[in-house]
Amino acid sequence: MTRMFTDIVTARVPSPKSAVNLALAKPKFTLQNVNFWYPGKQVLFDISLVMPERSVVAFIGPSGCGKSTLLRMLNRMSDHVEGVRHTGTINLDGQSIYNKDSNLVDLRRRVGMVFQKSNPFPKSIFENVAFGPRMAGQTNRRVLDELVERCLRQAALWDEVKDRLNASALALSGGQQQRLCIARSLATDPQVLLMDEPASALDPKSTAKIEDLIDDLKATYTIVIVTHNMQQAARVSDITAFFFEGVLVEAGPTRQLFTKPSKKQTEDYITGRFG
């Protein structure tokens, strides 16, 4: 059973073209002793983890283990629930994101987010991508045209929509809508993309497109992805972090974690014994 599963997974570990030299990469996020509480309940326990720049980091683990909460801490979306608190530090490029003088608008611009369910605005394809730059004060049509084209190209959607930029975004397929949301999050010029199960609502073909896109995007961006699909983690990520009941059980290079996990709990999870 173990052998069969790891054979399947290692056959699909990231291709050499996309492999990142983790030893040389600069840390993008550094988490030290992070704890997090919802009102009356601690859900993350003493998490320490380094996420290298321009790599893909996957969070895996059973439902409720705290993956999304930790992901949302990285751009402080978790602050929005009343009564939450945390301890520990999260540094982005060496600066704490929780400093009292840190700028939340700037943090969200630098750390974009793509959700499980695509959520385009009920506007045209063009306006969805132009929305962020417009909110930031960009009014020059030529600049917006160029930016929309660049982001749609980066999101591997340009060829499919270039002749209907004024059509409603809601008329696109689910997979196209998700790529549009990725294009929209690229338009504010982020450095990090947080993806919360970005392909779980998509068919296999659209999922493959998102995975190819993640592989392309990491040349420019640091990507953190929550996924329930272990084969997807194995295919797209450089580093995998396995969580169980709010504890980071093990994190390391993806191939190593899936072929030679150092903890029995990790092995039990990746071989399907629980979760």
Ligand SMILES: Nc1ncnc2c1ncn2[C@@H]1O[C@H](COP(=O)(O)OP(=O)(O)OP(=O)(O)O)[C@@H](O)[C@H]1O
């Ligand atoms: N807004 C909230 N208020 C209170 N508790 C919450 C809230 N959001 C999540 N939790 C709890 O925090 C714990 C971690 O949830 P979280 O969504 O981070 O886990 P997850 O690993 O992402 O789960 P899933 O894979 O099912 O999405 C769970 O026990 C959950 O019930």
